[in-house]
Amino acid sequence: MDYMIELENVTVRYQELVALEDVSLKVAPGEFLALIGPNGSGKTTLVKTILGLVTPAAGAVRLFGKPPQQLNGEWKRVGYVPQIAQLDPRFPIRVFDVVLMGRYGQLGLIRRPGSGDRKAAWRALEQVGMSDLAQRPIGRLSGGQRQRVLVARALATEPELLLLDEPTTGVDVGTTEGLFNLLEALNRQGMTILVVSHDVGVVAQHVDQVACLNRQLVAHGRPDEVLGGEVLECMYGPQAAFVGHGDFPHVVVQRHGPQEG
Amino acid sequence: MVEILGYTFMQRALLASVLIGTVSAVIGVYVVLRGLSFIGAGIAHASFGGVALGFLLGINPLLAAVVFCLLTAWGIAWTSLRAEVKEDTAIGIFFASTMALGILVIGLMRGYNVDLFGYLFGSVLAVTRQDLWLSLLLGAGVLLTVGLFFKELLFITFDPEMARVSGLPAGALYVLLLSLMALTIVLSIKVVGIILVSALIVIPAAAAYQLTEDFRRMMLLAVVVGNLSAVVGLFLSYWFDTASGATMVLTATAFFILSALLSPRRRREQV
Numbered sequence: 001m002d003y004m005i006e007l008e009n010v011t012v013r014y015q016e017l018v019a020l021e022d023v024s025l026k027v028a029p030g031e032f033l034a035l036i037g038p039n040g041s042g043k044t045t046l047v048k049t050i051l052g053l054v055t056p057a058a059g060a061v062r063l064f065g066k067p068p069q070q071l072n073g074e075w076k077r078v079g080y081v082p083q084i085a086q087l088d089p090r091f092p093i094r095v096f097d098v099v100l101m102g103r104y105g106q107l108g109l110i111r112r113p114g115s116g117d118r119k120a121a122w123r124a125l126e127q128v129g130m131s132d133l134a135q136r137p138i139g140r141l142s143g144g145q146r147q148r149v150l151v152a153r154a155l156a157t158e159p160e161l162l163l164l165d166e167p168t169t170g171v172d173v174g175t176t177e178g179l180f181n182l183l184e185a186l187n188r189q190g191m192t193i194l195v196v197s198h199d200v201g202v203v204a205q206h207v208d209q210v211a212c213l214n215r216q217l218v219a220h221g222r223p224d225e226v227l228g229g230e231v232l233e234c235m236y237g238p239q240a241a242f243v244g245h246g247d248f249p250h251v252v253v254q255r256h257g258p259q260e261g
Numbered sequence: 262m263v264e265i266l267g268y269t270f271m272q273r274a275l276l277a278s279v280l281i282g283t284v285s286a287v288i289g290v291y292v293v294l295r296g297l298s299f300i301g302a303g304i305a306h307a308s309f310g311g312v313a314l315g316f317l318l319g320i321n322p323l324l325a326a327v328v329f330c331l332l333t334a335w336g337i338a339w340t341s342l343r344a345e346v347k348e349d350t351a352i353g354i355f356f357a358s359t360m361a362l363g364i365l366v367i368g369l370m371r372g373y374n375v376d377l378f379g380y381l382f383g384s385v386l387a388v389t390r391q392d393l394w395l396s397l398l399l400g401a402g403v404l405l406t407v408g409l410f411f412k413e414l415l416f417i418t419f420d421p422e423m424a425r426v427s428g429l430p431a432g433a434l435y436v437l438l439l440s441l442m443a444l445t446i447v448l449s450i451k452v453v454g455i456i457l458v459s460a461l462i463v464i465p466a467a468a469a470y471q472l473t474e475d476f477r478r479m480m481l482l483a484v485v486v487g488n489l490s491a492v493v494g495l496f497l498s499y500w501f502d503t504a505s506g507a508t509m510v511l512t513a514t515a516f517f518i519l520s521a522l523l524s525p526r527r528r529r530e531q532v
Contacts, residue, residue: 092478110410
């Protein structure tokens with residue numbers, strides 16, 4: 001079977017700090033995988049390693065069966081939504097121009113975007129419900145709107161594989177729900193999706209695979225199989241407990257006693 | 262005003278000023294938005310070593326400066342892409358050592374060299390025919406390259422990591438951007454002076470940044486401010502007999518203060 005993403009025993013170090021340790025993960029075509037884990041657990045590092053932005057100290061990374069450095073023309077098969085913090089909201093640029101950047105890679109050097117590229121950008125903006133704000137400078141958007149611009153830019157590439165790094169940070173519940181509904185629809189049309197999130201409740205309702213990361217891969221499987229004690233401990237420490245409430249699980253974290261400070 | 266344009270040196274200086282005002286402003290937009298002004302100052306100081314060596318070897322000092330500035334730009338780009346030394350440390354090393362080389366070379370050329378110090382502080386009188394042709398060639402080359410790689414340069418300035426993931430050669434484009442910056446610096450040093458040249462790159466773009474939230478409009482406004490600063494500065498320096506580079510930079514600073522006061526950005530961010 002040809003996997004979209006393959007990580008074999010990947011270890012990543014930043015100087016002395018071990019960010020990822022012996023992580024092996026395979027993502028098959030058509031999968032919708034959520035990567036969850038506490039802050040500093042290496043989720044972003046994992047995404048950047050998949051994309052070849054971070055070079056592992058040990059292990060092998062393959063994207064569409066090749067090391068990311070050898071991907072060349074195949075980068076157009078990948079859509080990437082970086083963390084919102086990576087975007088400078090004071091940069092003088094309009095929403096549409098940001099989304100159009102999703103086409104630049106496949107256009108190649110020097111060539112200008114044509115009507116097909118513009119159409120793809122519009123379609124992407126409509127998918128995230130932002131076409132009304134196409135001419136708005138990004139400095140005049142809310143955090144949630146800016147987040148959707150980044151998703152639209154990745155969709156404008158018309159990728160087979162979509163990687164999203166915390167796409168719901170600082171986003172209200174309605175927008176989060178809307179985004180995950182969109183991702184679910186795209187997945188049903190055949191797009192392979194890997195989404196980094198810390199929102200276990202939302203993730204559990206939408207994705208078909210969950211991987212829990214805390215420097216090492218703690219668990220990987222269907223949400224109903226995996227989201228038990230082990231994952232909770234990975235996410236919130238040993239004091240946490242799951243409470244079933246209606247359809248979706250809630251997490252309750254026990255207060256630390258006074259003896260623990 | 263018309264009769265001073267009768268002087269050949271003034272015609273050359275005016276042409277050079279328009280060229281500098283335009284090219285510096287265009288490159289300045291990338292420098293301001295990507296935060297490269299320290300690199301600009303570093304490359305400018307490196308040109309001093311080139312100019313001094315040019316004098317020593319009897320080569321056109323500007324041509325020697327082109328080589329020095331390009332090598333410095335590539336050195337800085339290489340260091341920052343490999344990330345083995347912190348970028349600002351690397352710039353600090355290049356900055357001081359090429360300047361030191363220049364000073365050493367001056368020492369080798371018996372006595373004080375007035376021409377060489379003209380390069381440090383800039384002089385309108387010093388622009389020769391040959392200098393003007395070289396500047397025109399460099400300026401046209403820089404503007405043409407920016408035109409060709411407009412979308413790529415915007416992309417690596419806005420989001421370098423995403424540019425890389427989209428499959429564009431982001432590293433090579435960064436080297437290209439720093440090379441364009443080096444050439445812009447060389448074409449300005451005769452008039453503006455090595456010490457102040459990076460100011461004329463940064464200030465018009467910074468003024469334009471205050472006034473708009475659209476990239477193309479920012480570039481256009483930077484060119485307007487850059488030309489006004491260079492040309493108004495040139496005439497002021499002629500009338501008051503002041504150093505041309507310093508007068509241009511202070512004129513640009515006045516435009517910057519004005520635009521900061523008028524800035525819709527500032528008004529909004531205060532709310």
